[in-house]
Amino acid sequence: MKILMIDDEIMILTLFKDFMETFGHKVEIAIDGDTGLKKFKNTNFDLIVMDYRMHGKNGIQVSREMMNMDKNVKILFVSADSSVKKEAIEMGAVGFLLKPFYIDVLIREIERVGKA
Amino acid sequence: MKEKKSKDQIIEELRQRIAKLEKLEAEHKKVEEALKESEERYRSIVENSHAGILIVGEDYKFIYVNDELCRILKYSREKIIGHDFREFLDEESKQLVADRYIKRQRGEKVPSRYEFNVVQKNGEKRRVEISSTVIKDSAGKVRTVAQILDITERKKAEKEIKHLNLILLAIRKVNQLIAREKDRDRLLSGACDTLIKTRGYYTAWITIFDESGGLVTATEAGLGVKFLPMIEQLKRGELPDCTRKALNQSEIVVIKNPLSICIDCIMVENCTDGIGTMAVRLEYGERIYGVLHVTVPVGFLMDKKEQSLFKEVTGDLALALYSIELEAERKKTEKELQESEEKYRQLIKISPDAVYVHSDRKIVFVNPAMMEFLGAANPEDLIGKPISDIIHPDYLRIVEERDRNIEQKGERVPLLEEKFIRLDGTMINGEAAAAPLIYQGKPAILVVIRDITEHKRLEQQREKARKEAEFYADVLGHDVGNINQIISGYLYLLENAKDEETRKKNIKGIKKSIEKSKRLAESIKILKTIKDTKIERFDLNKSIERSIKKIKAYFDRKIEVKLNIDKKYYVKANDFLDKVFFNIFENAVGYTFHDPVIIDVKTEKKDDFCNIYIHDNGLGISKEKREDIIENLETLSKRTGIGFYLTNKILDRFNGKFEIKDVEKGTEIVISIPVIS
Numbered sequence: 124m125k126i127l128m129i130d131d132e133i134m135i136l137t138l139f140k141d142f143m144e145t146f147g148h149k150v151e152i153a154i155d156g157d158t159g160l161k162k163f164k165n166t167n168f169d170l171i172v173m174d175y176r177m178h179g180k181n182g183i184q185v186s187r188e189m190m191n192m193d194k195n196v197k198i199l200f201v202s203a204d205s206s207v208k209k210e211a212i213e214m215g216a217v218g219f220l221l222k223p224f225y226i227d228v229l230i231r232e233i234e235r236v237g238k239a
Numbered sequence: 240m241k242e243k244k245s246k247d248q249i250i251e252e253l254r255q256r257i258a259k260l261e262k263l264e265a266e267h268k269k270v271e272e273a274l275k276e277s278e279e280r281y282r283s284i285v286e287n288s289h290a291g292i293l294i295v296g297e298d299y300k301f302i303y304v305n306d307e308l309c310r311i312l313k314y315s316r317e318k319i320i321g322h323d324f325r326e327f328l329d330e331e332s333k334q335l336v337a338d339r340y341i342k343r344q345r346g347e348k349v350p351s352r353y354e355f356n357v358v359q360k361n362g363e364k365r366r367v368e369i370s371s372t373v374i375k376d377s378a379g380k381v382r383t384v385a386q387i388l389d390i391t392e393r394k395k396a397e398k399e400i401k402h403l404n405l406i407l408l409a410i411r412k413v414n415q416l417i418a419r420e421k422d423r424d425r426l427l428s429g430a431c432d433t434l435i436k437t438r439g440y441y442t443a444w445i446t447i448f449d450e451s452g453g454l455v456t457a458t459e460a461g462l463g464v465k466f467l468p469m470i471e472q473l474k475r476g477e478l479p480d481c482t483r484k485a486l487n488q489s490e491i492v493v494i495k496n497p498l499s500i501c502i503d504c505i506m507v508e509n510c511t512d513g514i515g516t517m518a519v520r521l522e523y524g525e526r527i528y529g530v531l532h533v534t535v536p537v538g539f540l541m542d543k544k545e546q547s548l549f550k551e552v553t554g555d556l557a558l559a560l561y562s563i564e565l566e567a568e569r570k571k572t573e574k575e576l577q578e579s580e581e582k583y584r585q586l587i588k589i590s591p592d593a594v595y596v597h598s599d600r601k602i603v604f605v606n607p608a609m610m611e612f613l614g615a616a617n618p619e620d621l622i623g624k625p626i627s628d629i630i631h632p633d634y635l636r637i638v639e640e641r642d643r644n645i646e647q648k649g650e651r652v653p654l655l656e657e658k659f660i661r662l663d664g665t666m667i668n669g670e671a672a673a674a675p676l677i678y679q680g681k682p683a684i685l686v687v688i689r690d691i692t693e694h695k696r697l698e699q700q701r702e703k704a705r706k707e708a709e710f711y712a713d714v715l716g717h718d719v720g721n722i723n724q725i726i727s728g729y730l731y732l733l734e735n736a737k738d739e740e741t742r743k744k745n746i747k748g749i750k751k752s753i754e755k756s757k758r759l760a761e762s763i764k765i766l767k768t769i770k771d772t773k774i775e776r777f778d779l780n781k782s783i784e785r786s787i788k789k790i791k792a793y794f795d796r797k798i799e800v801k802l803n804i805d806k807k808y809y810v811k812a813n814d815f816l817d818k819v820f821f822n823i824f825e826n827a828v829g830y831t832f833h834d835p836v837i838i839d840v841k842t843e844k845k846d847d848f849c850n851i852y853i854h855d856n857g858l859g860i861s862k863e864k865r866e867d868i869i870e871n872l873e874t875l876s877k878r879t880g881i882g883f884y885l886t887n888k889i890l891d892r893f894n895g896k897f898e899i900k901d902v903e904k905g906t907e908i909v910i911s912i913p914v915i916s
Contacts, residue, residue: 131880132721133830133832134721134748134751134755135721135724138729138748139728157861178867178868178880179861179863179867204716222724225727225731226727227731
């Protein structure tokens with residue numbers, strides 16, 4: 124799958140990118156919402172792994188802009204803030220992972236979304 | 240020798256004598272007629288005289304009386320003529336009149352005109368005035384001729400006039416007393432005295448009651464200690480019948496014979512025969528103050544003029560009592576007002592709240608707190624100024640609208656947060672309430688301002704504390720969450736590592752995350768302690784060198800640091816300056832996704848500061864993110880992480896600052912720190 128991961132923590136991005144790529148996924152990373160949106164405009168991604176709390180736009184704001192551009196976009200939310208889950212799901216996110224989670228959970232979630 | 244008269248001569252002589260006699264007779268006749276006429280005239284005058292005319296012989300007995308004298312004595316002429324005149328006199332007059340009668344007959348000098356009393360047939364005494372003289376009749380006997388006038392009515396009228404004059408004098412004196420005496424008790428006492436001295440009342444006493452009927456005061460004249468039992472009785476609420484009756488009617492209560500009527504009254508001991516009492520209530524408008532009692536000769540009691548003037552006196556007294564009461568009320572109100580005004584003046588003076596009064600949009604009063612609020616040294620600095628000088632233009636319109644509401648509805652307006660302009664031109668926040676007021680006789684508006692600068696400062700502090708708490712919660716939730724996420728990721732990879740290299744790599748990742756966690760904890764600690772740390776002479780160059788060494792050790796990356804340090808700097812800082820450089824270098828490396836990471840460090844002295852320019856070749860910071868970071872430094876409203884916030888706090892402690900420059904590529908941070916020469 125072609126995945127775009129957006130998170131403001133560079134260590135998470137590099138770790139997850141490496142990890143997901145070992146499972147055969149092609150992963151691009153973005154350090155903030157605006158960078159992510161730029162990449163989203165230029166590339167068709169199968170899945171967006173979206174952090175909620177970032178500098179500038181938060182994950183929900185970025186997701187809405189993406190959905191406006193592509194209503195079929197699949198967004199998997201990851202956040203340490205459980206209160207965001209409801210809003211994310213209502214907005215149309217395909218899944219929500221509460222940080223911290225074991226990294227294999229992310230792979231299983233990616234596979235689930237891919238099959239859906 | 241005598242010649243012998245002739246017969247003719249004699250005849251002639253006789254004829255002449257006869258003629259003479261005839262002439263004499265004619266003249267005599269004429270005189271007689273004249274006398275008769277004169278007598279008739281005098282008789283008529285005497286008979287028709289309005290005065291009683293009498294002639295008394297030498298034996299005290301009437302010889303002649305005219306009709307008028309009969310009318311005066313109410314006896315017929317027959318019952319008078321021949322009777323001793325003393326029979327018609329009262330006992331008091333008998334001696335006087337007889338004495339003068341005798342003396343006058345003897346030719347001694349006695350007053351020809353005097354007064355005495357006669358007693359009429361019906362027993363009534365009449366006062367008469369006599370004017371008498373003595374004559375001798377043709378036989379040489381002495382006769383007393385007198386003229387008597389009944390002056391009873393005239394005397395009564397004179398007495399009445401005299402009495403009325405006394406009444407008027409009493410009224411005048413009471414009114415003079417009323418005009419000058421403003422003390423109720425002295426007025427009442429003085430009025431009683433005046434009534435006794437001027438009116439011929441035997442006694443006078445006034446009782447004053449309150450609205451519930453309780454005795455307020457009682458005063459008297461002419462009674463002295465005899466009045467004390469009455470005071471005790473009145474204190475017990477036991478009112479004499481006359482008092483009770485007078486209180487219940489506006490007419491005068493007249494008691495002609497207290498001795499037989501007021502038998503149960505203790506005051507009756509002070510009455511004798513011929514003394515009556517009058518009592519009338521002292522009333523003005525609907526207010527009844529009490530009763531004025533007097534004891535008075537019975538003769539005066541039923542006199543309408545007397546009663547009318549007695550009532551007039553009580554009316555004047557009641558009016559005076561009303562005036563005194565009114566004056567006392569006014570004084571009391573004035574005193575209360577003065578006390579209240581003084582109290583409020585003191586309150587306003589010591590009030591921590593700023594107070595000012597404006598009239599016609601101009602300041603007319605300020606309290607010390609208001610002077611302090613606006614930075615005025617004297618009230619004159621503010622008084623007379625238009626309110627637009629002290630109210631911020633943004634609030635002027637709403638303040639004027641509030642003032643119009645106050646003026647039109649006369650109601651106060653609730654608190655409004657406003658900005659005021661101090662005399663030095665700076666702004667100050669205040670919460671103002673306003674209410675209508677009459678100031679120096681003119682409509683005005685009272686404004687009370689609470690200085691909310693401190694309140695605002697505390698509010699800001701609270702808000703800051705709240706945001707800091709949120710910030711720390713966010714840091715814990717986000718940064719710690721991320722660290723845990725990374726550790727969790729490395730742990731999974733470590734568990735599934737198939738070779739030693741992968742295992743070591745993941746262990747290193749975990750260690751790095753733990754190191755990050757440790758630094759996060761340190762950062763939070765620094766944030767809490769930075770304000771209390773000492774500032775010292777600190778070697779800037781070495782701090783930069785130490786930080787470069789640390790960052791290179793921390794990251795397993797290729798990092799090239801290009802130093803362009805112009806000279807040795809000592810700055811006003813401490814060990815936390817290393818943390819500033821490390822954070823900036825960490826961001827530079829972290830947000831540069833490719834190696835080598837190139838970091839340029841340049842120093843430059845500007846004024847009393849050393850500017851350190853740190854530029855990297857990384858992702859750079861977008862304009863929005865830059866704005867968020869800057870905003871977050873003060874407001875903590877944006878979630879921009881702890882790094883820049885901590886950097887700003889440390890530099891703030893050093894009186895330094897940092898700036899994120901807008902550069903085409905990478906990121907450039909400029910740090911300014913005060914240098915020590």
